[in-house]
Amino acid sequence: xxxxxxxxxxxxxxxxxxxxxxxxxxxxxxxxxxxxxxxxxxxxxxxxxxxxxxxxxxxxxxxxxxxxxxxxxxxxxxxxxxxxxxxxxxxxxxxxxxxxxxxxxxxxxxxxxxxxxxxxxxxxxxxxxxxxxxxxxxxxxxxxxxxxxxxxxxxxxxxxxxxxxxxxxxxxxxxxxxxxxxxxxxxxxxxxxxxxxxxxxxxxxxxxxxxxxxxxxxxxxxxxxxxxxxxxxxxxxxxxxxxxxxxxxxxxxxxxxxxxxxxxxxxxxxxxxxxxxxxxxxxxxxxxxxxxxxxxxxxxxxxxxxxxxxxxxxxxxxxxxxxxxxxxxxxxxxxxxxxxxxxxxxxxxxxxxxxxxxxxxxxxxxxxxxxxxxxxxxxxxxxxxxxxxxxxxxxxxxxxxxxxxxxxxxxxxxxxxxxxxxxxxxxxxxxxxxxxxxxxxxxxxxxxxxxxxxxxxxxxxxxxxxxxxxxxxxxxxxxxxxxxxxxxxxxxxxxxxxxxxxxxxxxxxxxxxxxxxxxxxxxxx
Numbered sequence: 001x002x003x004x005x006x007x008x009x010x011x012x013x014x015x016x017x018x019x020x021x022x023x024x025x026x027x028x029x030x031x032x033x034x035x036x037x038x039x040x041x042x043x044x045x046x047x048x049x050x051x052x053x054x055x056x057x058x059x060x061x062x063x064x065x066x067x068x069x070x071x072x073x074x075x076x077x078x079x080x081x082x083x084x085x086x087x088x089x090x091x092x093x094x095x096x097x098x099x100x101x102x103x104x105x106x107x108x109x110x111x112x113x114x115x116x117x118x119x120x121x122x123x124x125x126x127x128x129x130x131x132x133x134x135x136x137x138x139x140x141x142x143x144x145x146x147x148x149x150x151x152x153x154x155x156x157x158x159x160x161x162x163x164x165x166x167x168x169x170x171x172x173x174x175x176x177x178x179x180x181x182x183x184x185x186x187x188x189x190x191x192x193x194x195x196x197x198x199x200x201x202x203x204x205x206x207x208x209x210x211x212x213x214x215x216x217x218x219x220x221x222x223x224x225x226x227x228x229x230x231x232x233x234x235x236x237x238x239x240x241x242x243x244x245x246x247x248x249x250x251x252x253x254x255x256x257x258x259x260x261x262x263x264x265x266x267x268x269x270x271x272x273x274x275x276x277x278x279x280x281x282x283x284x285x286x287x288x289x290x291x292x293x294x295x296x297x298x299x300x301x302x303x304x305x306x307x308x309x310x311x312x313x314x315x316x317x318x319x320x321x322x323x324x325x326x327x328x329x330x331x332x333x334x335x336x337x338x339x340x341x342x343x344x345x346x347x348x349x350x351x352x353x354x355x356x357x358x359x360x361x362x363x364x365x366x367x368x369x370x371x372x373x374x375x376x377x378x379x380x381x382x383x384x385x386x387x388x389x390x391x392x393x394x395x396x397x398x399x400x401x402x403x404x405x406x407x408x409x410x411x412x413x414x415x416x417x418x419x420x421x422x423x424x425x426x427x428x429x430x431x432x433x434x435x436x437x438x439x440x441x442x443x444x445x446x447x448x449x450x451x452x453x454x455x456x457x458x459x460x461x462x463x464x465x466x467x468x469x470x471x472x473x474x475x476x477x478x479x480x481x482x483x484x485x486x487x488x489x490x491x492x493x494x495x496x497x498x499x500x501x502x503x504x505x506x507x508x509x510x511x512x513x514x515x516x517x518x519x520x521x522x523x524x525x
Contacts, residue, residue, distance in 0.1 A: 001099075001132050001134040001136075001139060001158065001159075001162070002134045002135055002136040003162050003166065004016075004031065004139070004158075004162050005031065005033060005050065005134075005136035005137055006136070007162075007165065007166075009051065011165050011169065012031070012051055012165075013051065013053070014165055015161045015162050015164075015165040016029050016031075016051065016053045016161070017053060018161040018164065018165070019157045019158050019160075019161035020053055020055065022157045022160075022161070023141070023143070023153060023154060023157050024145075025143045025144040025145045026055060026141065026142070026143060026144075027054070027055050027124050027125075027126055027142040027143060027144055028052065028053060028054040028055060028074065028124070028140075028141075028142045029052065029053040029139070029140065029141050029142075030049055030051075030052045030053075030078060030090070030139070030140040031049065031050040031051045031052065031137060031138075031139055031140075032047040032048070032049060032050065032082065032090045032091070032094070032137050032138040032139075032140065033047065033048060033050040033136065033137040034046075034047060034084075034094075034137060035047060035048045035081055045083060045084045045085070046081045046082065046083055046084060047081070047082045047083075047084050047090055047091050047094065047137065047138065048081055048082075049077075049078035049079070049080075050137065052074070052078045054070075054071065054074050067123075069123055070120070070123045070124050073116055073119050073120040073123055074120055074124075076116045076120075077114065077116050077117050077120045080114055080116065080117075082113055082114065083113060085113075087111060088111055088112070088113040089103065089108070089111045089112065089113065089129070089131055089140070090113075090131060090138050090140050091113075091138065092111065092131065092133075093131040093132060093133030093138050094133045094134075094137060094138040095133075096133065097133060098131075098133050099132065099133060099134075100130065100131075100132050100133075100151055100155055101130070101131045101132075101133070102128060102129070102130050102131075102150070102151045103128070103129050103131070104127070104128055104146055105121075105126065105127045105128065105146070108121055108126065108128075108129055109121065121142075124142065124144075125144055126142045126143070126144070127143060127144055127145050127146045128142075128143045128145070128146035128147075128150060129141065129142045129143065130143070130150065130151050130154045130155075132154075132155065132158065139158065141154050141158075160302065163298065163302070164299075164302070166295075167295045167298065167299055356373055356376055359376055359380060360376050360379075363376070363379050363380060363383055364383070365379055399481065399482075400481075400482050403448065403450075403481050403482045403498035404482070404484070404498075429455070429456055429457055429524070430453075430454070430455055430456075430457075430517060430520050430521050430524060431453070431454040431455075431456075432451065432452070432453050432454075432513050432516045432517045432520065433451070433452040433453075433454075433513075434449065434450070434451055434509050434512055434513045434516070435449070435450045435452075436448075436449050436501075436507060436509055437449070437450070446500055446501060446502055447500070447501045447507075448481065448498060448499065448500055448501075449478065449498070449499040449500070449501060449507060449512070450496070450497070450498055450499075451468075451496070451497040451498075451499065451512075451516055452494070452495075452496050453468065453494065453495045453496075453497075453516065453520050454492075454493075454494050455492070455493045455494070455520060455524050456491060456492055457491060457524055458490060458491055459493055459523065459524040460523075461485045461486065461487055461493050461495065462485075463523050464485070464493065464495060464520060464523045464524065465483060465485050465495055465497075466523075467519045467520065467522060467523035468495070468497065468516055468519050468520060468523075469483075469497075470519070471515055471516060471518070471519035472497075472499065472516075475512075475515065477501060477502070477507065478499040478500065478501060478507075479499065479500040479502065480497065480498075480499060480500075481498040481499060481500050482497070482498045483495070483496075483497050483498075484496045484497075
């Protein structure tokens with residue numbers, strides 16, 4: 001991973017964009033380098049953002065990102081200095097020397113060293129981040145989804161992208177001191193460390209996951225795809241061959257021409273005889289064999305691996321498609337009886353809804369009242385109770401009015417009845433008139449009795465009425481319907497009572513009149 005820090009800015013941006021495009025759900029990439037590399041007296045043990053990429057169609061400079069807010073937070077995050085301490089990111093993997101470290105969303109929020117960093121994680125929806133530490137700094141990769149194989153995929157794609165960018169780079173100039181880029185000569189410490197890190201990561205990923213890692217280096221495939229043990233063995237063999245320093249070339253000597261015997265016959269062959277005149281005249285430089293062959297071989301291995309991996313993924317998708325259960329059959333069409341039942345049920349619901357709407361229109365409800373069925377039923381119950389109470393009150397008033405009407409109609413009969421009885425005259429002190437409605441012979445139905453009491457003397461009207469009611473209670477055959485009493489002057493009082501005789505009881509008008517007269521006479525003294 002150290003090679004990406006030594007790449008030029010353009011090559012580094014291409015490698016980051018290529019790795020991000022191959023990683024599903026990649027949100028951003030950041031390269032954190034030690035702050036001591038900046039001039040200006042920065043505090044040690046701090047990291048600064050050397051380069052960065054954010055999703056949205058390009059790098060940060062190209063305007064990609066997750067919106068204006070996310071891009072603003074990302075610019076603030078990459079422009080800050082982060083302390084390289086254990087337990088805080090970024091800087092944890094660089095401090096501990098960890099090759100790879102993955103943190104989920106909860107761990108990211110707990111390990112973030114800056115507040116703007118937490119806001120950036122929340123704004124972009126970062127669910128997982130992978131931190132890869134090396135000697136040159138730390139690489140941070142943010143993902144939108146967490147998975148068990150995400151770490152191995154991130155490591156493999158980063159190595160593959162760096163390697164492809166190194167292959168596409170032009171060879172360095174021959175002067176050993178004129179280039180500041182990374183030298184990848186066979187036998188150099190940088191190239192050996194790069195291949196060693198790649199072989200170690202391939203072996204570790206092969207031991208952790210038996211499936212081939214996307215982006216790792218594999219040997220050419222002829223026939224069956226090699227297993228994980230073959231991958232590790234091939235990587236180790238390549239490491240041993242490539243990292244072994246080349247022996248010094250032997251001293252150059254001009255070739256000696258061997259005399260060919262004229263007697264020996266020359267066999268027919270497809271190759272031409274060696275001609276020393278066509279050999280190079282200049283002496284080869286030490287380490288002259290370039291890296292074109294090795295780069296071509298590695299690129300071929302990577303392309304073969306990619307094609308084989310694509311064929312395996314296509315075969316797995318095809319197997320999953322064939323193994324998937326068939327879709328359920330469509331439901332059968334409804335029969336005629338079912339259709340008739342459905343139509344009847346729909347009409348019943350429509351009639352029910354119309355009835356509820358009609359009932360609601362009959363109720364005295366405010367315009368803003370609820371229109372659901374439960375509210376309509378509750379309002380109807382309340383309104384019916386109110387109507388029942390009003391009917392009871394009106395019935396009672398009707399009975400009182402009927403009694404008063406009967407009393408008034410009997411006033412015309414009272415003079416005749418009193419004159420016919422021959423008991424008292426109008427000049428007497430106490431006068432009692434009794435009128436029984438209905439025939440005296442019919443006792444199977446209730447009858448009403450009207451009593452009119454007139455007192456021509458000073459008396460208490462209330463005591464007069466109480467005395468009459470007490471006397472009627474003692475007799476026990478009457479139910480009081482209404483009582484009306486009043487005083488016209490200081491020496492004239494009058495009271496009217498309406499009684500009801502229960503069915504089956506017999507009432508004697510004379511005895512009732514005498515009893516009421518005695519009660520009034522006793523109260524008027």
